[in-house]
Amino acid sequence: MKTQRIAVIPGDGIGNEVMPEGLRVVAAAAAKFDLPLSFQRFDWANCDYWQRTGRMMPDDWFAQLQDFDAIYFGAVGWPALVPDHISLWGSLLRFRREFDQYVNLRPVRLMPGVPCPLANKQPGDIDFYVVRENTEGEYSAVGGRMYEGTERETVLQESIFTRKGTDRILKYAFELANSRPRKLLTAATKSNGIAISMPWWDERVAAMAANYPEVSWDKQHIDILCARFVLQPERFDVVVGSNLFGDILSDLGPACAGTIGIAPSANLNPERRFPSLFEPVHGSAPDIYGRNIANPIGMIWSGAMMLDFLGNGNERYTAAHDAILRAIEATIADGPRTPDMGGTADTTAVGTAIAAAL
Ligand code: ATP
Ligand code: MG
Numbered sequence: 001m002k003t004q005r006i007a008v009i010p011g012d013g014i015g016n017e018v019m020p021e022g023l024r025v026v027a028a029a030a031a032k033f034d035l036p037l038s039f040q041r042f043d044w045a046n047c048d049y050w051q052r053t054g055r056m057m058p059d060d061w062f063a064q065l066q067d068f069d070a071i072y073f074g075a076v077g078w079p080a081l082v083p084d085h086i087s088l089w090g091s092l093l094r095f096r097r098e099f100d101q102y103v104n105l106r107p108v109r110l111m112p113g114v115p116c117p118l119a120n121k122q123p124g125d126i127d128f129y130v131v132r133e134n135t136e137g138e139y140s141a142v143g144g145r146m147y148e149g150t151e152r153e154t155v156l157q158e159s160i161f162t163r164k165g166t167d168r169i170l171k172y173a174f175e176l177a178n179s180r181p182r183k184l185l186t187a188a189t190k191s192n193g194i195a196i197s198m199p200w201w202d203e204r205v206a207a208m209a210a211n212y213p214e215v216s217w218d219k220q221h222i223d224i225l226c227a228r229f230v231l232q233p234e235r236f237d238v239v240v241g242s243n244l245f246g247d248i249l250s251d252l253g254p255a256c257a258g259t260i261g262i263a264p265s266a267n268l269n270p271e272r273r274f275p276s277l278f279e280p281v282h283g284s285a286p287d288i289y290g291r292n293i294a295n296p297i298g299m300i301w302s303g304a305m306m307l308d309f310l311g312n313g314n315e316r317y318t319a320a321h322d323a324i325l326r327a328i329e330a331t332i333a334d335g336p337r338t339p340d341m342g343g344t345a346d347t348t349a350v351g352t353a354i355a356a357a358l
Contacts, residue, residue: 001037004038006034010043015074017285021351021352022296029303035317051082051240069276070277070306073279075280076283101268101276102270103268106127110125112333114258129176131176133241138159139244172236186237224299229252264279297332297354300353302325307320
């Protein structure tokens with residue numbers, strides 16, 4: 001079996017505290033399931049590097065990373081030192097764009113023992129994926145201001161939906177739905193209000209659905225869809241949205257399933273032409289950095305997603321993913337827990353417990 005090469009980028013703040021725990025658990029899984037992995041650490045794409053060099057990354061960052069199979073990423077951003085638009089656009093958003101990581105994937109699952117902010121929901125009621133388009137759509141820089149400073153001042157902001165960009169994210173989402181027991185897909189839309197792009201998006205959804213006769217699908221307007229995330233999360237299995245709608249849903253979903261400290265994410269180039277990137281949903285959390293109290297579970301769960309993706313169906317990798325999730329569940333249920341989950345344990349204790357539970 002080919003050795004999977006993993007680039008490790010801890011980044012800023014608590015990225016440096018949770019990364020060792022992610023690596024501890026991934027390494028334990030690799031040992032247990034005999035997975036050939038290699039790791040190389042990069043101490044750039046962080047704000048200290050920016051302070052020293054005036055850049056977030058070296059000029060040859062693309063060449064340095066492009067032959068890796070995955071990037072395991074902590075967090076980036078230290079607003080007291082570097083404005084977020086510089087640190088983010090200088091690192092993470094370049095990876096997403098230039099490595100064509102067009103799928104942003106976030107599992108939303110209520111684990112036993114996690115306090116759920118929704119009333120009357122049990123583990124099992126919330127278990128779905130949000131699939132967000134990550135490269136085009138509403139997030140464009142096409143447009144501008146006219147008649148500035150006058151009463152006629154007008155601002156235009158274009159959305160760009162290509163058939164290639166839309167069909168590939170829909171295909172990914174339908175494939176994912178087709179691989180799951182319930183085979184349900186919901187497409188976010190707003191074709192009753194956004195009169196050009198969204199009716200076309202709906203047409204592409206219907207066209208893609210024709211290739212997946214076993215998948216039951218529907219489309220829901222983003223407003224009612226948000227309401228249903230909160231009221232009836234058990235309805236969902238795979239939810240796909242454009243860049244903007246997916247962005248909203250991929251924060252709302254994990255919020256419905258508990259603390260941000262446990263939520264994982266993947267930025268995928270499914271064709272594997274470029275490395276895919278795996279990172280916790282949370283940021284660098286300057287407010288708690290330096291005390292070793294950050295919850296490492298988002299980092300660890302992201303590591304499990306990384307192994308699942310790297311295995312590409314290989315049963316040892318799939319088993320490693322499943323075993324890490326069971327170890328996370330056991331540790332959430334029995335402790336130790338970090339303060340954000342009502343416990344008193346530190347980051348290292350939680351990572352060590354999950355590795356031991358494996
Ligand atoms: P982003 O960098 O993604 O824009 P942000 O800077 O707005 O995010 P975070 O850094 O994620 O936000 O922090 C938001 C809040 O959540 C902070 O109060 C932080 O302490 C808390 N938090 C974030 N991650 C964790 C974690 N792993 N464990 C415990 N608390 C966390
Ligand atoms: Mg931040």
